[in-house]
Structure formats: C-alpha cells, structure tokens
Amino acid sequence: MIGCLCIHGFTGSPYEVEPLVDFLKEHTNWEIAAPTLPGHGETLQLKGVRYKDWIKHAEEELKKLMKRCETVYVIGFSMGGLIAAYLAVNYPVKKLVLLSAAAYYVNPKQLAADIGKMVKDTFRGELQNNDLFLRYKKKIKDTPISATFQFRTLVSNIRPILEKIEIPTFIAQGEADGIVPSKSAKYIYEKIGTEHKNIKYIKKSGHMICHCDENEELFSDILEFLSLETGTNLNKRLMNNYK
Structure with missing residues (x-):
C-alpha cells in the first residue's frame, strides 16, 4: 500500500x-491524508500556537500513514513544503513534492502588481469581486504577529537542513506568485542534496498553485514523478523549464 501525506500552508487549510x-484519489488507490495543522482551517486560532506544534502534528500524521503503508510520499504546499522537507530528512519518506515552498517569501514585484490591481478595482467599485483581496483580508485580520514570528522561525530553522534531502524531489513554482518568489524554488533546487530532482515553473500561476488553470498538467507531472522509479525521465523533460 502507498500512502501520501499532503500538507497545506501558513494560515491555510x-x-x-x-x-x-x-486528482490522486481519482487516479490511484493510494491512501491520502490531508490534515489541518493546529490553529489553521476555516477559522484561524493561531494565538499561542508554536511552529513546533505544526511540525509535531505533521509527524503524527506521517507516523499513522507509515503504520498502514509500506511506501509513503510527502507533498507540501508553501509553509507545508518546509515541513515536508523536514519530514523527508528525518523519516523514511520515499519521495518529496514541494509546491510553492516558502524557503523565501513575498515577491515584491508580483505583490506590487497585485496591489495595483486592487487599487484599480477599488476605483471601479469592484474590490469586493477581487479574489485575492477576498482571500487574504480575513487572514490578515485574524493572524496575530506572534504566529507570523513562528512561521518565520520555522523557515529559518528548516532552510539549513535542505541540503540533507537525499530522496527524489519534485519542485513546482508559479511565476506570478506574489507570496513566494521564483527564487525560492531555484534556491531549493540548488540546495537539496539529491541528484534526482525535477523543477517546473508555471508561468501564469499565482501562489495557489493547486488551483491554477494549468493544474491538470501539473498534477499529471506529479503523478508521473511519484510513479517512476527515479524520476530521471521526467527530469529531462522538465529541465527545459529551469531557469
């Protein structure tokens, strides 16, 4: 039996x-787990929650999968990518997928473009129809400064261990991401120790890469990567996207 742990991002679900x-449930018979990290979900309750609580919860979910499954993969989005990297270093995970992983965060150029669009929508009286504004206004209001500090501490503690990743790794990054810049994916690709690594850039994708218009191709590439023995053939094709 194959198990796959999928970890969401900071202030997410x-x-x-x-x-x-x-997609994975439809195309495989794997056991898929997508837990909600402490303090996260539809209603944020992050006050008093520490970054170690997020890691511990992910560890517990991984251990549950490992008891039932002979082979386990880990997929992490944004902050969840950093947690996934930690798990890959400390547990016998077979393959790793990092989506918009936040080794760096806030893309000033794209963020400025996003804010510019919000300003234009404000003058047009259409701000309440701006998806980005609607998605993040409540998160900003409900996220205490202490939680942001915990997020930054998590990033600073996990970045140094990226070089210890020795398993096949697939990295995907949206080029229009206003939260995590493209240099984050490049940094991870160059930093991790494994020789079996793939990277894919999606030109029009923002931060929510699993919800982008090109997600079908992305998901197919992820499934192919996880299904191949080493990911070498996929690597040759995706290297055309590497910058």
Whole structure:
C-alpha cells in the first residue's frame, strides 16, 4: 500500500491542496491524508500556537500513514513544503513534492502588481469581486504577529537542513506568485542534496498553485514523478523549464 501525506500552508487549510488530493484519489488507490495543522482551517486560532506544534502534528500524521503503508510520499504546499522537507530528512519518506515552498517569501514585484490591481478595482467599485483581496483580508485580520514570528522561525530553522534531502524531489513554482518568489524554488533546487530532482515553473500561476488553470498538467507531472522509479525521465523533460 502507498500512502501520501499532503500538507497545506501558513494560515491555510486542506483546501489549498484539495484539487491535487482529489486528482490522486481519482487516479490511484493510494491512501491520502490531508490534515489541518493546529490553529489553521476555516477559522484561524493561531494565538499561542508554536511552529513546533505544526511540525509535531505533521509527524503524527506521517507516523499513522507509515503504520498502514509500506511506501509513503510527502507533498507540501508553501509553509507545508518546509515541513515536508523536514519530514523527508528525518523519516523514511520515499519521495518529496514541494509546491510553492516558502524557503523565501513575498515577491515584491508580483505583490506590487497585485496591489495595483486592487487599487484599480477599488476605483471601479469592484474590490469586493477581487479574489485575492477576498482571500487574504480575513487572514490578515485574524493572524496575530506572534504566529507570523513562528512561521518565520520555522523557515529559518528548516532552510539549513535542505541540503540533507537525499530522496527524489519534485519542485513546482508559479511565476506570478506574489507570496513566494521564483527564487525560492531555484534556491531549493540548488540546495537539496539529491541528484534526482525535477523543477517546473508555471508561468501564469499565482501562489495557489493547486488551483491554477494549468493544474491538470501539473498534477499529471506529479503523478508521473511519484510513479517512476527515479524520476530521471521526467527530469529531462522538465529541465527545459529551469531557469
């Protein structure tokens, strides 16, 4: 039996990876787990929650899968990508998928473009129809400064261990991501120790990469990567996207 753990991002929920989870359930007989990290979900309750609580919860979910499955893969989105990387270093995970993984965060150029669009929508009286504004206004309001500090501490603690990743790894990054810049994917690709690594850039995707218009091709590439013995053949094709 194959198990696959999918980890969402900071201030997020399993909704962030839900399209990929549904795709894997439709095309495989794997056991898929997409837990909600402490303090996260539809209603944020992050006050007093520490980054170690997020890691511990992910560890517990991984251990449950490992008891039932001979082979386990881990997929992480945004902050969940950093947690997934930690798990890959410390547990016998077979393959790793990192989606918009936040080794770096906030893309100033794209963020400025997104804010510019919000300003234009404000003057047009259409701000309440701006998806980005609607998605993040409540998160910003409900996220205490202490939680942001915990997120940054998690990133600073996990970045140094990326070089210890020795398993096949697939990295995907949206070029129009206003939260995590493209240099984050490049940094991870160059930093991780494994020789079996693939990278894919999606030109029009924002941060919510699992919900982008090109997600069907992305999901097919992820499934192919996880199904191949080493991912070498996929690597040759995807290297055309590497910058």
